Amino acid sequence: MIHGIASAKSVYKVKCESLDACPESVVGLNYDGKSVCTGVLVAEDIVATNLHCIPEDLRQGNDVSCKGRITVTFPASRSREEQFEDCEQVKWVSPQLKDTPLTPDWAFLKLSKKAPRMYAPINTSGISDGEILTIFKIDPTDKGTGILRKVSCPAIQNSLANPFFVGVKSPILAMVPCESIKGNSGSPLMSSSMEVKGLLNSSGTASDVNLKKAPFYHVSFGSNFACLNIPGLAVANAPHPDCNKSIVSENIRTxxxxxxxxxxxxxxxxxxxxxxxxxxxxxxxxxxxxxxxxxxxxxxxxxxxxxxxxxxxxxxxxxxxxxxxxxxxxxxxxxxxxxxxxxxxxxxxxxxxxxxxxxxxxxxxxxxxxxxxxxxxxxxxxxxxxxxxxxxxxxxxxxxxxxxxxxx
Known part of the structure; x- marks a missing residue:
């Protein structure tokens, strides 16, 4: 039985690779029936994903209607049936994206109703050097479906893969080695206690940080939730001074x-x-x-x-x-x-x-x-x-x- 069926064009079928590693908070996200990302339920009716995962005309501010534009898919697990829910509002968004992957990239979507699922709470304590993060990501297939997989990646500070990641509260982190593909954007970065410490933004290479060549490979970037300041959802006790700093490509070499x-x-x-x-x-x-x-x-x-x-x-x-x-x-x-x-x-x-x-x-x-x-x-x-x-x-x-x- 399928609950909460949305319009047919926006259905994104998602299956868990392993039912033993299938958290009920992770969702597949589909907008305008053509593009897919990953997201995570962080409150009863709030899903977190990347800003670049929603249509451009919905990125301009808070409380923007997303009715009929975005749906989310909760895959079936051992205890839950497959479920679809509609997006009601783009509730909160990060500042507009810049010309570099080293930019905070998040959006919080309010669903049309509360989801009967356990949500994963947000943790704003920051991300330590060498911390192992568990990532639940949905890999799209050529059949139009998605496979939810679990991987682990180390957060690496003081690396030229991301020279801005120098402390636990730096706004953008680097994970090396960590492979990600299109469709993984918005995947939750989980702590050992299954709290959401950030979101996967994108993958990168040495050229993204103005290096011709470097030994690191399969680097992925993520938004650190230590920089969040959303009353009623997530408030950081001591935001990093760089949280509101605009990062553009010419700053990277410096x-x-x-x-x-x-x-x-x-x-x-x-x-x-x-x-x-x-x-x-x-x-x-x-x-x-x-x-x-x-x-x-x-x-x-x-x-x-x-x-x-x-x-x-x-x-x-x-x-x-x-x-x-x-x-x-x-x-x-x-x-x-x-x-x-x-x-x-x-x-x-x-x-x-x-x-x-x-x-x-x-x-x-x-x-x-x-x-x-x-x-x-x-x-x-x-x-x-x-x-x-x-x-x-x-x-x-x-x-x-x-x-x-x-x-x-």
Whole structure:
């Protein structure tokens, strides 16, 4: 026997893959007889699903009629018969969707009558790093029916899969690995006590967060119900400051850089000390004839290359007074002067684990090079050619640089 039959065009038949894993709160959702999603009963007559799962003309605000447009299907279980119910109102909706999957995406639908089913209460406590979420999702088939399945996915914070998911109350979470397909949108993210902590929004790839390539795969995004503030349904005690923040695609790269900095910044204190040590070593080895600068070359991390910064040294200027050089002209050597240099250079490497979480590492490299120049050329007062390893530099006198700076 089928209860609550709606119009034939909007019926979405759903069956449970396993009757032992078939919560009576999970529903199949159909709108305008052509598109399907998943949803969950969170009160006697309220179903939660994604905003993108309802027609665009019904997304514009609260208390919008959805009569004759949306139906939900409660599949048969061991204790319940299959049941269909009509949508009465789109009761509450999230802010309008942006150009990224990292956007809160939810809608609460009021049914035309109370459903004789046990609902799953909402939990606004937030989602922890590594928390295993149970997802009840409905996979559409090519026969126009849906199969309700149970899967588990880990919530992963501090991952480049979603650089905005950095705390239990961040509005959008990432689950890695976690595969989802079209029709799974709106699936409930359940706690171990079968409370609804959020909704599955969409699946994504590295390109969704501006990375060309990354080791994570089958990443899914979800809306965290810790950000809900709906009186009488779900009120968060302490909403995250970012809950009302608009996330657009151009913010993603900045957020990714900020996340990477959290792993690289702790290395910088010891690194700066090491750099100063090597600078002093170079000055000593070159008899303070030359002053040296740090030579750092950076490139943005795109998920492919691991080495994002190379730190070396380059000669800066001649540390002699020209006037003193002229007085000593007759005593200067005519051949080449060679200094053998032995020092460390570094590379900053970023590595991602299989969940897209970065790890930073400073990799030292022992470097040996030579510095050569003709002392007689110092007396001209003109920039002097120096050979440093395989490179050639034309160096000014340090006093000329200081004079130029002072004149400005």
């Amino acid at each position: 957020a990714a850089s900020t996340l990477i900095s959290r792993f690289t910044d702790p290395l910088m204190k010891s690194f700066n000390s090491d750099v100063n040590t090597e600078l002093n070593k170079l000055h000593t080895q070159s008899k303070f004839v030359i002053l040296w600068d740090v030579d750092q070359k950076n490139k943005a991390f795109d998920g492919i290359q691991t080495r994002v910064s190379d730190v070396g040294f380059k000669p800066s200027c001649i540390n002699f007074k020209k006037e003193k050089m002229r007085l000593k002209q007759g005593a200067l050597q005519t051949g080449l002067v060679t200094y053998n240099l032995d020092f460390l250079e570094w590379g900053l490497e970023i590595h991602l684990d299989g969940s897209g979480r970065p790890r930073a590492e400073l990799v030292p490299k022992k470097t040996q090079s030579t510095l050569q120049f003709s002392p007689a050329h110092l007396t001209t007062g003109q920039p002097v050619n120096f050979k440093y390893g395989n490179q050639s530099f034309t160096l000014p006198f340090c006093e000329d640089i200081k004079n130029l700076t002072a004149a400005k």
